[in-house]
Amino acid sequence: MTGRLAREPFDENGTRVPAPRPGGHAGDEPIVAVDELTVTFPGGTRAVDGVSFDLAPGASLGIVGESGSGKSATALALLGLHHGTGARLTGRIEVAGTVVDDGDPERLRRLRGATAAMVFQDPMSALDPYFSVGSQIAEVYRLHTGASRREAWSRAVEVLDHVGIPHAARRAAEPPHQFSGGQRQRALIAMALALRPKVLIADEPTTALDVTVQAQILDLLHGLREETGMALLLVTHDLGVIAGTVDEVLVMQRGRIVERGAVRQVLSAPGHDYTRDLLSAVPRVDAPRQRALADGAAPTEPLVRLVEVRQDFPVGRGLVPGRHRTVAAVDGVSLDVRRGEVLGVVGESGSGKTTLARMMVRLLRPTGGRVEFDGTEIGGLSDRRLAPFRRDLQMVFQDPISALNPRRSVGESIADPLRTAGIRDDTTIRSTVREWLARVGLDPDRYDAYPHEFSGGQRQRVGIARALVRSPKLVVCDEPVSALDVSTQAQIIDLLAQLRTELDLTVVFVAHDLAVVRQVSDRVAVMHGGRLVELADADTVYTDPRHDYTRSLLAAVPVLDPDLAAERRAERLALVR
Known part of the structure; x- marks a missing residue:
């Protein structure tokens, strides 16, 4: 060899x-x-x-x-x-x-x-949504061993229990969407282990x-x-x-x-x-923050104020006809987002952090409490009355490939907010979009290229350009670097920091990666079970958590x-x- x-x-x-x-x-x-x-x-x-x-x-x-x-x-x-x-x-x-x-x-x-068996990155793509998790594991086992259906089902329950799925005998009969992200990954590991590779x-x-x-x-x-x-x-x-x-x-x-x-x-x-x-490029929780506010002191004037906000989602069917049971994804949270700061929001999946972020930019109307933006209560406004605020409330999503229309060029996707604002001159639109492509580190000549022609980090840059093209006051970034490798992650964080300074942005940075949040945030809010359990400056949260x-x-x-x-x-x- x-x-x-x-x-x-x-x-x-x-x-x-x-x-x-x-x-x-x-x-x-x-x-x-x-x-x-x-x-x-x-x-x-x-x-x-x-x-x-x-x-x-x-x-x-x-x-x-x-x-x-x-x-x-x-x-x-x-x-x-x-x-x-x-x-x-x-x-x-x-x-x-x-x-x-x-x-x-x-x-x-x-x-x-x-x-040899393989566990893939995305369990929702690897598992068939139409069949129970147990039946999919059992089918793999039967195909390779010739076991009976009863034997295969028993093996499926056994390996699900082995990888830590609680109540495995019952959960085996449930489809993948009823499992959390971590449980779905455990199910894939169970499938891989079924044949003892x-x-x-x-x-x-x-x-x-x-x-x-x-x-x-x-x-x-x-x-x-x-x-x-x-x-x-x-x-x-x-x-x-x-x-x-x-x-x-x-x-x-x-x-x-x-x-x-x-x-x-x-x-x-x-x-x-x-x-x-x-x-x-690896962010570390034990490293000092890379950036502090330029003036060395935290601002106190709120741009966004949340007062006892709540978001209830229906789950299943209630006992009374016409009524549904609900679960509180966000349960009575109050906090201010200070003008010009970066507020990090952390917590596990299901903690309510993304729901909270979507209420800040009014992609979700709260079921209770108040959302104030720049002194105006916007939580209960209709879509028509909310329209004047849309320019200043923008969001960068976790998955840019889902957020971008695959049938439209990236230039036209970035141009959408401009057209929505009533700008009709194609020359002005194209010039503005090209400027923003350059500003986020992309080639302006790729205006007519499509999302699949870009890497993951490049697509995230397109998403940032689309969010900022109308110069908003508030940008909420929901897990903007979670699927990127560490060097690309560092590039996106540096880009956001640069644009924040240039445009005097207020940023809410939602992430499950605590090391990343420490590097970019002035203050950190910790969510757990729909509630705010800790809020302090970044150094305090990381060195002296309460x-x-x-x-x-x-x-x-x-x-x-x-x-x-x-x-x-x-x-x-x-x-x-």
């Missing part, structure tokens, strides 16, 4: 002597062997370029890099998932003795699930999850590896995720491996400039020190027991 990044020693006869590997023993044959893998997509884009690595039985390996680095393309190749896509593969892949790259359909079918490949399994659920999923993967002896390949852009989860790490850039080593060594003393750049819930959130934030990560995992497991 040629091109191996870290070669084993050879004896005097020229025979390779395998060195001890994390999770294995000297002499172990690798469970995964990849040699000079190249993946070229239609059109000539080489996503993976000469990648070689081994994974020993029971060992764990992390692959990290930015979007487009080739890490997911490498992971998909291990299960032959590029076959039939038009991609061209060269090199050799062997998983548990199965040669993957020859594309034999029957061989690949036996490999997937039974020998020797290798588990997890592709960005925690990207869209809040910090506490992310910690639970990572603890689960770690515990399952120790319990079952399976090997783990973890693909992620978050270096904090790998610190306490894997033994070794590969760093990929533009399809190539640029660094490999023990996770402790790579994180503490990286040898490649690219790795150092990735580490420097509420137990805030402390639990901070304790779940990934850290770059493997020893500290292991210590915190042990503390979490002790609390569970």
Whole structure:
């Protein structure tokens, strides 16, 4: 085999002597062997370029890099998932003795699930919304084992219980939409475990999850590896995720491996400039804030005032005909958003933070309480009477690909607020949009390009341009960087900071990533169960939190020190027991 990044020693006869590997023993044959893998997509884009690595039985390996680095393309190749896509593969892949790259359909079918299984990033895309979670796990089990329906259902309930789904026998009969995001990811892990695979490949399994659920999923993967002896390949852009989860790490850039080593060594003393750049881009809760207000003092005049706001949503059917039961997504919250500040809003999924943010810009009308903007009560205004305020109330959404119309150019999407404002002159519109494309760091000549032609970070820049094109007073950013890699995340945060200064914006920054929130916020509001449980300046919240819930959130934030990560995992497991 040629091109191996870290070669084993050879004896005097020229025979390779395998060195001890994390999770294995000297002499172990690798469970995964990849040699000079190249993946070229239609059109000539080489996503993976000469990648070689081994994974020993029971060992764990992390692959990290930015979007487009080739890490997911490498992971998909291990299960032959590029076959039939038009991609061209060269090199050799062997998983548990199965040669993957020859594309034999029957061989690949036996490999997937039974020998190696994959957990994907988005469980809602990976699970069929029309069938119960249990039936989908049972079907996989039956296809590979020939088990009866009763046996397969029993196995589905067993693995759901194993991954921590409460009341697994009952929950197995429910469809995916009745599971939370973290529970859906647990269900995917359960499906992967049903056939007791020797290798588990997890592709960005925690990207869209809040910090506490992310910690639970990572603890689960770690515990399952120790319990079952399976090997783990973890693909992620978050270096904090790998610190306490894997033994070794590969760093990929533009399809190539640029660094490999023990996770402790790579994180503490990286040898490649690219790795150092990735580490420097990782936001940290223990680092001082990068930016404070220009005048050094917090403003006190409120631009937005919420007084006992409430938002009730219907759930199911009530006992009385014509009436529905309701749940309070936001339950009596009062706070001010000060003119010119950045207010961070944090909390787990379901805490009410996004609902609160949408009421601030009146995308939702509160069911109780008052929303005041610049001294005027807007909470109860009709859409017609609210129209004059729309210019000053803007939102940047979490998922730019969903927020942008795929059938319209990005230029026309940015132009929509201008046309809504009554501007009809196409020359003026095009000139203004081109100016904003340049302002957010995009090529003005791409006015007529479509969303699919842009990367995730570029699409988020388009969303920011559309929100700011009419120079609003308030911008609410709802998880604007949660799906982006750390370097792109840092670029978007820098852009927002620059535009905030230039335009004298007031910003509400909603996120589940506490490290990001600390870097950008003057004050931080902590939401839990629809209520505001803590509100203080950023330094106080992070260095001297007053509420137990805030402390639990901070304790779940990934850290770059493997020893500290292991210590915190042990503390979490002790609390569970």
